[in-house]
Amino acid sequence: MQAGLVVLCLAYVLSQFFRAFLAVLSLDLARDIGASPEDLAFASGLWFLVFAAMQLPVGWALDRIGPRLSASVLLLIGGAGGALVFAAATSPLHVSIAMALIGVGCSPVLMASYFIFAREFPPARFATLAALMLGVGSVGNLVASYPTALAVELMGWRATMVGLAVLSAAIALGIWFSVRDPKKVETDHKGSLLDLLKEPALWLILPLMLVAYAPAAALRGLWAGPYLNDVFSLTTTQIGTATLVMGTAMIAGTFVYGPLDRLLGTRKWVIVGGNVLCAVALGLLCLWVDSAVWVSVVMLSLIGFLGASFPVIMAHGRAFIPPHLTGRGVTLLNLFGIGGVGLAQFATGQIHAAYTDVSPTAPYTAIFGFFAVTLAIGCMIYLFSRDSVD
Template identity: 30%
Template sequence: MKNETTIAVKLITTLSIVYVASNFYRSSIAVIAPNMMDELGLTHEELGVVGGTFFIAFAIFQVPVGIFLDRYGPRKTICGLMFFAVLGSAGFAMASDFLELTAARFFIGVGCAPVLMGSLVIISRWLSAERFAFYTSLIVGIGGLGNILATTPTAILTDMIGWRDVFWVASLFSAVSIIFGYLIIKDAPADHAFHSRKVESMKDTLGGVIGIIRDRQFQLVFTINLVIYGTIMSIVGLWGGNFLRDVYGLDLTARGNILFWMTVAVIGGAFFYGYLDGVCKSRKKLVATAAITTIILLVILGSIPVVSVWQISALLILFSFFGNYGVLIMSQGRSIFPERLLGRGIATLNTAVFLGVFLLQSMGGFIIGTFATEDGTAPLEAYRVLYLSLAAIVGVALLIYSRSKESKTPKEKAPEAA
């Protein structure tokens, strides 16, 4: 095998470019949400559903994606399904009401569903297992440029050409990323077991999924994975923009600037935890520490009065940084599954990520909508309830996760190619 660093640079660069488009779509409506609400007359509840639909589509398609990854390989799965994101982005640009926006977001979610999981399958086959969390953090971090593009750059571009044309541009970028990915991505090394695998019957394929779901360790890890990214995306990906407008009176550009730095912090958090996973002896204790830190920051956000803009910005940025510890869970999940179930295992685990985002973003819509005034804004109390509710949910998930086993061995090894 070639030098691992050379292979890692090639693979991670390629996969990250494809992942940029997926990440843009995740966060793309946060900064423009008030503009969309004003133009199309959306309620807070409807906005919550539009935002969360992307993630419920993700969640629904994770099991099929896992099956496709194991049967057909990441290359065909990623590039084939991403075409739906191209169509969905174009549909979002043309949407005229709540139902059309929701349908378009669903298509985008289907298209983006295989990108990260396919990437994790690829790096698990090409690169060493002991650096899996670090490599994952690189893909998540570099791909996070898409989240950054969804903040200040989107705010500026929206002011220039309107939010609809932003999604036409995104559609074009997605199409280009598909072509680039198809030319570069390879499923596994030439001597890897993937190429000589026996294609399972559909009964055996579904039986593998059922076995994964029944696994006790999977269930415990699934629980914490349900709330980590969902908590982050409830604020960074949707309600943060409304909070900064309703409570602090910030305009589109000012909101975009703060969301920009929050997104940078999310990316930094992925790198931070990816590095710590390589130096800390206990992954479980690291996850617990990260969750407790997140709870503390949410309680502070839900308890303080209106403060200066720089103070609330600092708190939101710290929350975004310390709350993004999902790379640790994906590394723990990877240790549960054998090679033949790898695609299905991590994709099924990833269902929790996007199901959680849908549920928590939608929950935010109902909470804030309950407090909303006639002019469509919501008072500080609404966001206090949201922050404290998220803190309580993370706390419950942590208690359940605490019953899981330590997943980190003294020296993790890559699965042998056969």
């Protein structure tokens, strides 16, 4: 099981990479195939929405088939295949198709790990293990920053994508040979997604799940690149360095959030505190949108750090999911978390287009404000939720 989890962690590094690398490629894709920020926002949003839509069949597959087959086959076909399509892209449409395929390939990876954690480890350790997987896997965020910018400068973005296709295929085969499926739960209760939706406690958690991950993921995955270029005229390499700092902050935040529920004896108030502060940081970035490069990088990093509450929210929701519906339960939560990013990317793409002609800073002030308001609304709904500590 340990070897399988290591390989799944490597697969999650790829998943994190694929959701974040467009920020670094934005200038090259604009030059070579005419991809605008709106085109890339659509492609990024499509990755997240396809990923989210796949959570329902992935949840069924985890419960019925197991994580080994589910993760290996989808990563091989979607991840490796999508990277090859990206490498051959000659238009923004091809990039969108490739990102959709890659979304399919990445969709089972993290949930396969969480499924194993939920079934093979004590419930009280779920948040810490989930944060550990998220934190280590987020190395992909770092690889998608300066190292990717360097690789693109040395051998071009097409060759880089071919290399990623080969790596995706190798990791998919590694999952097939190393992951061991947990023993199936024997129960007379069949259950379905509808049974999960009948749980009132989840309905107060899902709205925050929808908006909490979106600011950090959308800014790191796309908008940091155009923002730093349009407002401060940073180059690809400089953007890579800035996003490296933000990615490091996101990893640090994940590790800090992980054990806090056990240390403080509460999940709810850890989540509330972190996300309220994240909304405040977004508001401050609106006010200081063109103050100085270092101010913007610090604020983006703070948003990344504070926006890393995903595993704790996942653990909070998991506490209300029956064992025989573990796969469908964790993937339902993930559907909201990842789907929220996809919806946000579509929305912010339209916001960017609407304010582009106003001033260089106007689109980004509006985008940061959008994230601040939606996160504040999610926090207000979440305040009525019931706490849980296993």
